[in-house]
Amino acid sequence: MASLNFFFKLAFLGCFVFGIAKGQGLYVGYYKAKCPNLENIVRGITSQVIHRAPTLAAPLLRMHFHDCFVRGCDGSVLLESPKKQAEKDAFPNLSLRGFEVIDQVKAAVEKACPNLVSCADILALVARDVTFEILGPYWDVELGRKDGKVSILNEALTNLIPPSANINALIQGFQSRGLSVKDLVVLSGSHTIGISHCSSFANRLYNFTGRNDVDPSLDPRYILELKKKCPPGDQNSIVEMDPGSSLKFDVSYYTLVSKRRGLFESDAALLNNQETRDYLTYQSIRNGPTFFKDFGDSMVKMGRIGVLTGKAGEIRKICTKVNY
Known part of the structure; x- marks a missing residue:
């Protein structure tokens, strides 16, 4: 979903395909009895962080996508x-913050x-809360995920979708994870916030x-306009993905893409499917x-993947290491 950096600076979809879970075991209120104040804790910290550093909203949302x-x-x-050699060390994830x-x-x-x-559930909650903090939608998050014990750099390289993806690669990448064509265009709307380095789209200019x-x-x-900035x-200068509105979650991304002003090839590709x-x-x-x-509906579906x-x-x- 470049940075897609949604999908938001992602790397090319390879042939690796994992089983798609339909959300078995996940449900809203999973921790209600054992940790009733969970969502208040997460929301309180998230609110403080975004109030202090609103530019963190986009990478924190993207982190859930990349996961x-x-x-x-x-x-x-x-x-x-x-x-x-973990996923976070792969090139597409180096811009995560x-x-x-x-x-x-x-x-x-x-x-x-x-x-x-679990840390996986915390990622899902934080993604929802940072979106809401920048005037985006609020949705009920299904919980009950467990944390994995494996993280491999090469799997991030081969299973994240690049900003250069065409419409066929985008549709295939989403459908292989149980997501529809509608989910693709909806979740691409997350490009209404955030920034990108010039290196992610410079080939389109030169x-x-x-x-x-x-x-x-x-x-x-x-x-x-982009050549002046890049x-x-x-390789290092940055550009707003939704100029003038990169800190507000709104619908302007779709207007930009309609006017052929989507920053990535994956944005422009949305015009190539009915x-x-x-x-x-x-x-x-x-x-x-x-x-x-x-x-919100598509985020819930995405949160059920695998x-x-x-x-x-x-x-x-501790989220950075497996238990011993």
Whole structure:
């Protein structure tokens, strides 16, 4: 879902396909009896963080995407490797920020309810709460995930979808995880917040087909604006994905894509399918009448991908390492 960086700076979908869980064992209120103050704890810390550093909303939301698209929603993106061979060490995940926020939330939850709440569930709750904090939708989060014990750099490289993906690769990547074409276009709307480095789209400006050309699907006037911000060879400068509105969760992303101003090729690709094109056109013209509800619904579906429940997995005491 580049940074997609939603999907938001993601790497190419490989042939690795895991079993898709339908959410067995997950339900709203899973911790109600044993940890009744859980959501208040998470929301309180998240609110304080976003009030202080609103730019963390996008990477924290993206972190949940990146977790779920590799091995399922099992918290594996949080694990650290002494040899830098975990998912978080893969190139598509190097731009993720806010791991310390997850650690802060986990420590507070452990103090209140030791050995009960998984890091995977905390990721899902934080993703919902940061979205709401920047004026986005609120949805009920299904809980009950267990944490995985494996995190492999190469799996992140081969199972995250890149910002250069065409519509066929996007649809295949989502459908292999039990997500629909509608989920694809809805969750791509998360690009309404956040930033990207020039390196993620520079080829569209300077060398699209290897002939020093530009991407013809990109609005020429927008190309000129982007070239001013991203001169040739610039790998480090950043650009708002939704110019002028990157800290507010709204429907303007769809208007931009409709005007051929989507920052990534994966954004522009949404114009190449009838269903995705109709959805973004409807939301942009009608000012997003169903977008917030649709986004919450799709996030719930995404949160069911490959989950570990019951006796599978564990409840990590510390999110960065497995229990011993």
